[in-house]
Amino acid sequence: MMDYQQLIKETALADDRYIVMTAENRAVIRELPPLLGGRFIDTGITEQCMIGTAAGLALRGRIPICHALTTFLILRAYEFIRTDVGIANLPVKLSGFIPGVLSDGNGPTHQALEDISLMRGVPHMEVFAPADHQDMVEMLPHVWSSSAPSYVRLNTRFTDYKHEPFTPGKAEVIGLGTDVTLLVYGFLFEQALIAKQLLEGHGLSVGMINLRTLKPLDETAVLDALNDSTLTVTIEDHFQTGGLYSIVAEVLLRHQRSANVLPIAFNERWFRPALLDEVLSYEQMTGEAICQRTLDHLEKTK
């Protein structure tokens, strides 16, 4: 399977509308400059300038893929994304590296825990969060060939899970269950999968959905989960405000429904920085911890 860098390379070499841009975050795309020549543009540590420049390039028919660390890409340049890319509805493709807990030991300056919230608030912007490397590689060709502006919460981590082919606007249904349904996107997919198996070991009927696309949302998949299960658990390495938990609340309100929903997210705080495995343990976001939190909530709301 091609990796992220190979995929960008193949895409850009096949179609000279593609421009690869970065704000000096070259780690996973370091081989591209000599291959793409003038179509690799590194603006240095100038995220605002990079996004404005990307808008200018898109105005001339180019499709810029802007790769940078998520916090700086979307927070430093937020008003440029909203004003230059959003208002003009230009096909600028934002690629956010080390989102959520993937920033592990960097500390809160690097913790993008509001990316879904902010990006889905930009009119026209499409928002994607792959579960792992394979899911991302399946998804990216669709993301980049769309005429819409987009944000992808990059995830280069490998898992053993064999995903279904990506269909735009569709979530991936991992399983259906009547007791609990786990709604998850991005890196915590793997932990949710462990939690699913553990909960099933407790005799529960457990469904699970990999959202894949946060905007536009596969509302049918979310509604089905809410209808079919006693408890829905939203699992995200994101602030509790504005992400999946909020999205589910909006769906419920739109359909005049209420439901038992447990949010697993960061509530009004950043996470404790450390190596990734320790972050997951400390923040109770391992499969085991998600299982236990779900069981505790079921007991409490019985």
Add this chain to the structure above:
Amino acid sequence: MSLPPHDLDLLHSRALRVREHIINMSTGGGCFIGASLSCADLIVYLYTSFLNISQDSFDADDRDFLLLSKGHDVPALYGTFVELGWMESVRLKNHLHTNDHIYWHPNRHIPGIEFHSGSLGHLPSVGLGIAMDNQLKGLDNRTIVITGDGELDEGSVWEAMLVASAYKLKNYTVVVDRNAFQANIETEELIPLEPLDDKFKAFGCSVRRIDGHDFVQLDEAFSALPFAEDKPSVIICDTVRGKGLPSIERRADRWFVNFSEEEIQGLHRELHGGETTTLTSETLTVR
């Protein structure tokens, strides 16, 4: 090379008519008259004598591009579009009404507007993208970005200058409408910008400074572009805010105005050499 007398006459008469349009837009909700008048001569010069842009060439790859980054001076641009025949003059009466897209900042609903602005410090970067695309295509066409001087407070302007220098974008030119005011504050009293030439030079640009109301100087400077083969160019146009209307020239409190019909009539007479108008409408003072 100098402008033939015929061209000078056309520029002067066209700039006068554009100022009439600006005055007409200064009522019924008002507009940013001071900044519009300070760059009116520059904009008229560019569209009349310099830029390779016509209504028929909007889709052409090799035409020139002009981006108005300071945004709130858009009455000068719309007035110029009317004089070029790109826009019917009756549309200016739609200013601030929902039946059209003519409001305080430019937007792409109006043919000829390259990009929306209003949030300062954006179009130096957007223009950079256009210039980079032209450079990639091996084209020699020009990208001109007009900024305000107060706008230069924005760090993103300087990011764009650093990157333009790094990429040696010789056909990328930033033009500063140096009218010495931001809102109703003198720039040098708030965040001093001088020596402005040196700042741009230090960022790797080749710089000229001219009187932005003198068509001969404008023509000499723009005809000399690019100033260097391996650098972006900057033209600092020293201008007078409110230029052409002595009753508001350099008046800090007359940046945004909403005049009465009587004042508008007086200002038209003043523009054509009549007495200075007595202005009684409310002023907008922030400091």
